[in-house]
Amino acid sequence: MFALQQYVVLAEGWPRRLVAFCAGAFGALALAPVNFFPALAISMVVSVWLLDGSTASTFGAILRRSASAGWWLGFGYFVVGLWWLGAAFLADGDRFAWALPLGVVGLPVFLAFFTALGFVFARLLWSPSPLRIFALAAGLSASEWLRGSVLTGFPWNDFGMVLGGNLYLAQTASIWGLYGLTVLSVLIFASPALFFQKGRKNVPVGGILFLALLGLFGAVRLSAPERFVKGARLRLIQPDVAIADFRSDRRNQLLEHYLSLSDRATSPDRNGVGDVTHLFWPESSFPFILSQDGGALSLIGSRLQNAILLTGAARAEGEGPRAKYFNSIQVISGGEVKESYDKIHLVPFGEYIPFGDIVSRLGLTQFVDIPGGFSHGRSSRLLTAPGLPPILPLVCYESIFPNEIADRISSQAVRPGVMLNVTNDGWFGKTSGPYQHFEQARLRTIEQGLPMIRVANTGISAILDPFGRATAYAPLGVEAVLDGELPKALPATIYSRHWIILPLILWVAVFFVSLVGRRKV
Numbered sequence: 001m002f003a004l005q006q007y008v009v010l011a012e013g014w015p016r017r018l019v020a021f022c023a024g025a026f027g028a029l030a031l032a033p034v035n036f037f038p039a040l041a042i043s044m045v046v047s048v049w050l051l052d053g054s055t056a057s058t059f060g061a062i063l064r065r066s067a068s069a070g071w072w073l074g075f076g077y078f079v080v081g082l083w084w085l086g087a088a089f090l091a092d093g094d095r096f097a098w099a100l101p102l103g104v105v106g107l108p109v110f111l112a113f114f115t116a117l118g119f120v121f122a123r124l125l126w127s128p129s130p131l132r133i134f135a136l137a138a139g140l141s142a143s144e145w146l147r148g149s150v151l152t153g154f155p156w157n158d159f160g161m162v163l164g165g166n167l168y169l170a171q172t173a174s175i176w177g178l179y180g181l182t183v184l185s186v187l188i189f190a191s192p193a194l195f196f197q198k199g200r201k202n203v204p205v206g207g208i209l210f211l212a213l214l215g216l217f218g219a220v221r222l223s224a225p226e227r228f229v230k231g232a233r234l235r236l237i238q239p240d241v242a243i244a245d246f247r248s249d250r251r252n253q254l255l256e257h258y259l260s261l262s263d264r265a266t267s268p269d270r271n272g273v274g275d276v277t278h279l280f281w282p283e284s285s286f287p288f289i290l291s292q293d294g295g296a297l298s299l300i301g302s303r304l305q306n307a308i309l310l311t312g313a314a315r316a317e318g319e320g321p322r323a324k325y326f327n328s329i330q331v332i333s334g335g336e337v338k339e340s341y342d343k344i345h346l347v348p349f350g351e352y353i354p355f356g357d358i359v360s361r362l363g364l365t366q367f368v369d370i371p372g373g374f375s376h377g378r379s380s381r382l383l384t385a386p387g388l389p390p391i392l393p394l395v396c397y398e399s400i401f402p403n404e405i406a407d408r409i410s411s412q413a414v415r416p417g418v419m420l421n422v423t424n425d426g427w428f429g430k431t432s433g434p435y436q437h438f439e440q441a442r443l444r445t446i447e448q449g450l451p452m453i454r455v456a457n458t459g460i461s462a463i464l465d466p467f468g469r470a471t472a473y474a475p476l477g478v479e480a481v482l483d484g485e486l487p488k489a490l491p492a493t494i495y496s497r498h499w500i501i502l503p504l505i506l507w508v509a510v511f512f513v514s515l516v517g518r519r520k521v
Contacts, residue, residue, distance in 0.1 A: 048132065063123060118142065341395075
């Protein structure tokens with residue numbers, strides 16, 4: 001037995017916990033912006049060895065030992081993968097710096113329980129057979145699905161994003177989506193654990209060949225030519241406004257900043273906003289209620305000429321203490337708000353306080369400076385703008401939920417032709433967070449076969465085609481005016497048509513293979 005493998009299998013107490021933590025932490029290097037996807041092999045191989053060593057005299061002790069190993073591995077993975085959340089607490093340090101440990105440590109503590117659950121499930125299916133890597137895939141992919149669903153869900157940095165972050169390896173998401181990629185990620189990157197098992201050196205080679213097959217499939221898909229919608233001339237504004245500058249006393253300066261950028265000459269055929277058909281501004285662009293500010297709407301109407309503006313903006317219903325506020329996308333033409341979409345999936349503690357009456361007694365408030373926080377939108381809907389196909393609106397982190405997006409699309413009377421994602425990642429500065437957010441949003445284009453217009457305050461802004469390729473791109477942390485055409489949508493992908501059943505079939509297949517491994521014992 002390989003010495004390191006033997007050490008991990010036989011480790012006890014704190015050395016065992018430290019090994020699990022470090023393995024999870026190293027695996028997070030497979031995520032953006034590092035994207036060293038082989039790093040996940042360390043996490044998955046050590047996971048196999050930890051479960052091999054999860055033996056005890058009683059069944060309950062075996063499960064506790066498995067859960068402990070899974071929790072420490074998950075804790076390391078989430079601490080390193082989500083450290084950037086601390087930047088949000090420092091963006092308004094006078095109010096939230098005290099709560100920084102709750103985000104940087106507290107959230108990983110909670111999320112690690114899902115990894116622990118995945119380890120327990122895997123251990124219930126465990127066997128000495130080489131097929132035990134299928135048990136690990138069944139357990140961790142099930143727990144990752146739960147993590148993306150329970151308590152409003154948080155699928156950020158799902159293990160499947162290790163494949164999903166690579167444009168070539170991500171293309172099979174058009175078949176089985178993020179959660180299918182999760183199953184494959186665990187299988188592929190756990191397979192090297194069998195290299196040191198007698199007579200099984202061919203299994204890791206099989207994993208490498210399958211990884212190459214995924215890349216080949218991706219290369220074939222990405223060889224498709226780019227196609228664009230005729231007549232749509234898009235302009236995305238990345239204003240790069242600091243969070244501290246979103247203040248009501250800077251109303252005029254902010255509005256002028258947006259309007260000046262919108263009318264900037266960038267090329268011979270883009271001399272200004274007069275050469276643009278559709279203009280896009282990021283999430284919550286204004287420190288005031290735009291729909292109630294006649295002066296601002298009139299100025300926008302006069303300065304933007306015939307361009308149609310789609311922008312993030314807070315929206316209000318009612319007045320006084322009973323007013324409700326929504327984080328919205330609004331379509332503005334001729335100085336009038338034509339349509340609005342209100343964000344449905346809000347960020348807990350960022351945009352509203354769960355169990356508000358109870359939690360508020362502890363002194364906790366949401367990050368956004370809105371009385372009582374934002375209210376949830378009532379229904380999903382498509383937006384319409386002349387010259388564009390039907391638009392699926394997504395505000396901020398709504399773009400990370402594959403099942404919700406698939407459900408919204410399948411529930412519409414017509415298929416959208418483009419997704420619009422407005423966001424403000426300025427809360428997180430120049431950290432890993434905006435890169436991870438961008439890659440998760442990009443994966444939605446591959447899953448659905450739809451282009452995406454992604455406009456972010458501080459970046460990353462882009463126009464993405466239905467294969468996830470950026471036809472226009474503005475990097476993080478710069479002021480930018482991004483011009484481009486609208487890519488054409490593909491026909492509905494296999495995943496888009498069967499988004500529930502196909503990932504489930506893949507998971508059930510892995511589950512039954514793991515049962516075969518148990519029967520061979």
